[in-house]
Amino acid sequence: MSQHLTHLILITEVFLMQSTTNSIIRLYKPTKQEFLSQVKQGKPFLINGVADQWNAYKNWSNDYLVNVCGDNLVPVETYAKNFSQNYNYACLDNYHRKPMPFKKYLDVVNGNYNDDNYSYYMAQVDFPKYFPELVKDIVYPEYFQKKPKVTYLFFGFSNQKSTSTSYLHFDEVHNIFVQIRGQKRFLLYPPSNYLSFYPFLEDNRQTSTMSKVNPDKANMESFPNFPWQDKIEIILEAGDILYLPPFWWHHVTSVSENISLTFWYPPSVKDFFTQTGFFSSFCQMAPHVLPRMLTSELKKSLT
Numbered sequence: 001m002s003q004h005l006t007h008l009i010l011i012t013e014v015f016l017m018q019s020t021t022n023s024i025i026r027l028y029k030p031t032k033q034e035f036l037s038q039v040k041q042g043k044p045f046l047i048n049g050v051a052d053q054w055n056a057y058k059n060w061s062n063d064y065l066v067n068v069c070g071d072n073l074v075p076v077e078t079y080a081k082n083f084s085q086n087y088n089y090a091c092l093d094n095y096h097r098k099p100m101p102f103k104k105y106l107d108v109v110n111g112n113y114n115d116d117n118y119s120y121y122m123a124q125v126d127f128p129k130y131f132p133e134l135v136k137d138i139v140y141p142e143y144f145q146k147k148p149k150v151t152y153l154f155f156g157f158s159n160q161k162s163t164s165t166s167y168l169h170f171d172e173v174h175n176i177f178v179q180i181r182g183q184k185r186f187l188l189y190p191p192s193n194y195l196s197f198y199p200f201l202e203d204n205r206q207t208s209t210m211s212k213v214n215p216d217k218a219n220m221e222s223f224p225n226f227p228w229q230d231k232i233e234i235i236l237e238a239g240d241i242l243y244l245p246p247f248w249w250h251h252v253t254s255v256s257e258n259i260s261l262t263f264w265y266p267p268s269v270k271d272f273f274t275q276t277g278f279f280s281s282f283c284q285m286a287p288h289v290l291p292r293m294l295t296s297e298l299k300k301s302l303t
Ligand SMILES: O=C(O)CCC(=O)C(=O)O
Pocket: 123, 154, 165, 166, 171, 175, 177, 184, 250, 252, 253, 260, 262
């Protein structure tokens, strides 16, 4: 066999391997049992036919939102403008949450409010606390047979001045991520080897669940062990729901003006035994992450 042909076969095999391991399944209106049995596989999956029935999906135009909650004062993340490009974590020193009337944030989204130094992203806003008027427009998912620990709203955008981005990180929760409007791109990585994600362990802030790697900028020299090829890339469309298992790394970028809601459920002890990959992922990250988490919980309870 010629060298050329061998090379071609190898490339084809790698491609086939990637396309089978990196695929994601889609369920249509799953029952609770179907949902939970899919969760046990320990992999992300998509759900359709549910969120597109919500009033939120049908009604949440900017006009409607301004009418109902335009004056609500909501915390908006501000961070250094070039943050998602250079990933210099000095950016965390520039990171703040600034209270802003919701309708003023829409000026930022529409490009009518300029700030040369900072980008703005309405991210991870406690939904029932800051938007109580909107709660009636959604149906809390009942798959886990309990209320979520938290529900967050994200309002992102992408224009010439800024693109709302969430750096590569993981959370220790089952995440039901609902795209209400617009599109978001997700890069997902299985939690294979914690240290190969180059977490910020030197830093004494709560950064051990964040990666130093910008997956949009391949940099094999600085991050040789990062699993560059191991990703699942999906564009979430309005009405899609993504189930994201605990510990999965994700990097999220707004493709267009968009709104998402996330419902977070802490794992139960049962997950250690029933969910594929849960126990091994926990064992890898726990020695690095747990002491910081416990210290921070302790500090919170003392203040
Ligand atoms: O939508 C985003 O920007 C980030 C979402 C996220 O990180 C999450 O829900 O865990």
